[in-house]
Amino acid sequence: MMQDTSALNQQRHPIADDESVWLFGYGSLIWKADFPYLERRRATIYGWERRFWQGSHDHRGTLESPGRVATLIASPGTPCHGMAYRISGETLKPLDIREKNGYLRETVSLHFSDNSTASGLVYMATQDNPAFLGESPLAAIAEQIDRAHGPSGPNRDYLLNLAQALREMAVEDDHIMALERHLLALR
Numbered sequence: 001m002m003q004d005t006s007a008l009n010q011q012r013h014p015i016a017d018d019e020s021v022w023l024f025g026y027g028s029l030i031w032k033a034d035f036p037y038l039e040r041r042r043a044t045i046y047g048w049e050r051r052f053w054q055g056s057h058d059h060r061g062t063l064e065s066p067g068r069v070a071t072l073i074a075s076p077g078t079p080c081h082g083m084a085y086r087i088s089g090e091t092l093k094p095l096d097i098r099e100k101n102g103y104l105r106e107t108v109s110l111h112f113s114d115n116s117t118a119s120g121l122v123y124m125a126t127q128d129n130p131a132f133l134g135e136s137p138l139a140a141i142a143e144q145i146d147r148a149h150g151p152s153g154p155n156r157d158y159l160l161n162l163a164q165a166l167r168e169m170a171v172e173d174d175h176i177m178a179l180e181r182h183l184l185a186l187r
């Protein structure tokens with residue numbers, strides 16, 4: 001099921017075209033920044049865990065064979081490491097449209113390696129959106145990812161690119177690395 005959250009996102013946090021805003025990426029935004037940005041910095045948010053629990057019918061799967069992509073699940077105190085981009089409001093608009101399937105923008109505190117902080121936005125798909133799939137055994141998630149393919153390409157590329165990018169950043173993420181092992185074992 002699809003839910004177009006783009007208009008809701010623009011109402012919830014209106015941002016003028018010439019304003020700049022930090023956007024925190026924990027999924028494809030870590031390895032695929034195909035938009036203009038003013039600054040890019042590693043950042044950490046606290047209280048969230050990355051999980052492949054959101055269905056993808058529009059990017060990495062289809063209605064008949066949905067893929068799975070990352071979302072954030074509340075986990076008090078847990079760090080989630082990712083990449084933050086300072087972008088203009090003008091750049092944010094097309095991202096809202098691209099990430100429209102159930103992802104809402106939330107405000108979070110970003111922590112940078114020099115101990116500075118900033119307020120930023122993050123896209124999250126919560127359990128009440130119709131595309132949310134939730135927890136499943138890792139082997140089943142990996143099999144679903146291995147099968148799925150959508151307009152943005154094979155679902156497996158999303159997972160493998162994310163795992164590789166996290167390794168290059170020396171980020172330990174047990175869920176992602178275990179999923180990668182399951183996926184690679186399938187072929």
Ligand code: BEZ
Pocket residue numbers: 024025026027028029030070099103123124
């Ligand atoms: C991310 O990489 O942070 C992301 C990208 C699209 C939707 C949700 C999250």
